Amino acid sequence: MRVLVTGATGFVGGHLVPALLAADHDVSVLVRDRAGYDGPDDVTVFEGDLLEPGSFDDALDGVEAAYYLVHSMRAGPDYAERDRRAASNFVAAADDAGVERVLYLGGLGEERDRLSEHLKSRREVEHILADADFALTSLRAAIIVGDGSASFEMVRQLAVRLPVMVTPQWVDTPCQPIAIDDVVTYLVRVLDVPELAGRTVEIGGPEVMSYKEVMARTAEIVTGRRPVIVPVPVLTPKLSAYWVNLVTDVPRSVAHPLILGLKNAVVVQDDSVREYLPIELTPFETAVRRAVGDGADTPEPKSVAAGER
Numbered sequence: 162m163r164v165l166v167t168g169a170t171g172f173v174g175g176h177l178v179p180a181l182l183a184a185d186h187d188v189s190v191l192v193r194d195r196a197g198y199d200g201p202d203d204v205t206v207f208e209g210d211l212l213e214p215g216s217f218d219d220a221l222d223g224v225e226a227a228y229y230l231v232h233s234m235r236a237g238p239d240y241a242e243r244d245r246r247a248a249s250n251f252v253a254a255a256d257d258a259g260v261e262r263v264l265y266l267g268g269l270g271e272e273r274d275r276l277s278e279h280l281k282s283r284r285e286v287e288h289i290l291a292d293a294d295f296a297l298t299s300l301r302a303a304i305i306v307g308d309g310s311a312s313f314e315m316v317r318q319l320a321v322r323l324p325v326m327v328t329p330q331w332v333d334t335p336c337q338p339i340a341i342d343d344v345v346t347y348l349v350r351v352l353d354v355p356e357l358a359g360r361t362v363e364i365g366g367p368e369v370m371s372y373k374e375v376m377a378r379t380a381e382i383v384t385g386r387r388p389v390i391v392p393v394p395v396l397t398p399k400l401s402a403y404w405v406n407l408v409t410d411v412p413r414s415v416a417h418p419l420i421l422g423l424k425n426a427v428v429v430q431d432d433s434v435r436e437y438l439p440i441e442l443t444p445f446e447t448a449v450r451r452a453v454g455d456g457a458d459t460p461e462p463k464s465v466a467a468g469e470r
């Protein structure tokens with residue numbers, strides 16, 4: 162099948178492209194800077210910017226299915242407005258080109274639970290993409306465990322660098338981390354299931370746990386010790402974002418919206434995708450071990466607690 166991947170320079174897109182090639186698809190990618198794209202040789206590269214209508218139409222010519230894996234959080238606080246515009250521009254161009262199917266990967270979380278700005282924006286993009294002529298499959302996931310995932314990187318660096326953490330109470334919120342390998346398997350195989358065109362599917366790993374547990378287990382796997390995590394009611398998300406900024410190298414523009422999202426439970430409610438794709442899910446520990454590799458880039462733990470900063 163002729164498929165286009167947008168967001169191919171990103172974490173998910175970077176893992177997806179080789180998997181689509183391995184599944185014998187004819188793969189093209191849309192990137193903003195051709196010179197900065199280091200993908201496989203047998204991919205057709207188109208340069209264009211979703212914020213500039215007309216700059217990416219050629220990428221959609223003859224495409225049967227497109228993956229929408231774009232978000233602008235790294236570009237700063239007005240990401241929601243940019244993501245809204247990018248999705249609208251994409252819908253107009255994809256409908257003009259007659260694209261039949263689009264697959265989008267967004268976030269889990271219940272709209273009735275007052276989603277954070279970040280999750281609300283991801284859901285808004287989903288709604289914009291759903292209001293198109295093409296059939297949209299929206300996949301929703303919580304934190305994706307893999308090397309290069311901004312959310313997992315934040316967890317990993319906090320867990321490894323801080324033996325003692327004073328955290329907001331929201332670390333008790335439940336989530337359902339999923340391995341990048343499983344996300345990629347779903348994204349590739351959903352293409353073979355026509356019944357999933359036009360549907361929203363929720364995907365998650367085999368274990369539901371609190372963010373506290375995610376951090377503690379990650380630290381244990383990487384360093385062999387479990388950190389002490391002390392949730393306190395007085396620590397606001399804003400303050401947390403400051404110390405995450407001090408402790409990790411995840412940019413504040415990314416860390417802040419992600420921390421605000423910790424208040425929302427992100428757990429699969431409807432696992433009907435498994436009727437069609439009963440893939441074997443990667444255990445959390447295996448996913449973490451794959452993500453950190455030999456741990457060679459693991460920084461030395463710092464000896465101060467988050468609350469002391």
Ligand SMILES: NC(=O)c1ccc[n+]([C@@H]2O[C@H](COP(=O)([O-])OP(=O)(O)OC[C@H]3O[C@@H](n4cnc5c(N)ncnc54)[C@H](OP(=O)(O)O)[C@@H]3O)[C@@H](O)[C@H]2O)c1
Pocket residue numbers: 167168169170171172173174191192193194209210211212229230231232233235247266267268283302303304305306310311312313
């Ligand atoms: N990572 C996670 O834990 C996680 C969890 C659940 C869901 N998701 C969802 O998965 C999707 C992909 O996330 P990710 O982690 O792979 O993100 P990412 O690494 O930040 O990648 C974002 C991609 O969007 C591209 N992009 C941004 N603005 C663009 C524009 N105007 N035109 C064209 N391309 C543009 C970027 O290209 P440049 O290189 O040019 O900047 C980059 O390739 C998102 O929808 C996200 O919500 C991720």
